[in-house]
Amino acid sequence: MLGSSLPSTLFTFDSGTQSRLSPDLESNSSNSISFNAKRLFPAKNLAFIKWRTHSSARTPETVLSEEDMKKWEACRQVFSRFEFTKEEEDKILGKAFGLVHSPYWGEEREVAVPELENVNAVFDYLTGLGLSDDDLIKILKKFPEVVGCSLENELKMNIQILEKQWSIKGKSLKNLLLRNPKVLGYIIDCKGDCKALCTRCWVRF
Template sequence: MHAQSLLSGAAVELAPEQQEQWAACSEVVQQRCGLEAAAAESALLKAFGWKGQGFWRQERVKQCACQEQVAAALDFLSQLGIAEPADLGGLVSSFPEVLGLRVDVMEENVGILRNKWFLKGNVLINTIKRKPRVLGNLIDCEGNCAGMCTRCWAQF
């Protein structure tokens, strides 16, 4: 992937070695999720704060895509039972920020789904496929709005 193939202005702001890392991440997403190059790059732009801040709220701004981070997120989803390229691709397409989530946050949220909501097996997997944003929840305002609705359990 060449710098000019990166969407938006990301390529201009990345050093050559970062462009190579970005390209490697894009390849991983394409191979494991069955996405086209443009869709993979668009997902990475959102996952690493280059495009849209609705989810990240300035927590992640214009970071270089990290191959270890992307692989760890996809490995976590695979271990959970979302391993087929069609399933991974659908999840990443609907919630690209998952590629930038820390595994410990996702593990904690899956624990909440299991322990608080009593979801297990296919019900858990299908819930995550249907509402993948739950993997990135950080707050439960319990009705007393904290203004972080995109990362709140109240949306679940």
């Protein structure tokens, strides 16, 4: 079960235990999603937590059931081939599925629990484009949200646009994705009439 309540910086579990989550993990690398209930922020970070709680940069309190936690952990395992740290894995999944704020999504991304089948499908598709694990690491660092993009309606559709409309294929396609992986998540072409979706618009291409 997944739900939201009043804004907070807490990541809350059904068992009643709590783990603190910084909405912006890049700004404070010591603050990460932790599934170990005993692992809370050290005392030296309490001032930071207090500031976050009362700042405008807040994320809604999110409740994950034990089943949701198992799904999250299973998706975490997919990243083991890339040798990311657990904190990096959590940041990628968090940004991809709305548990960590990402300017890329704006206000449109609803909090969701990642499904292993979908995450695997995204990686299988990207690998099928000729991208190596090293390539995927570079893409995930630049664009972690790709894991949360729709395979059919975004990734595949955008690759077709690049190949058919722009004749970008093979090595050229690979180089483009390494340079600008966000193209995989574009959903609109405003054609100069701004729709306020600049982070996901082909105008950036």
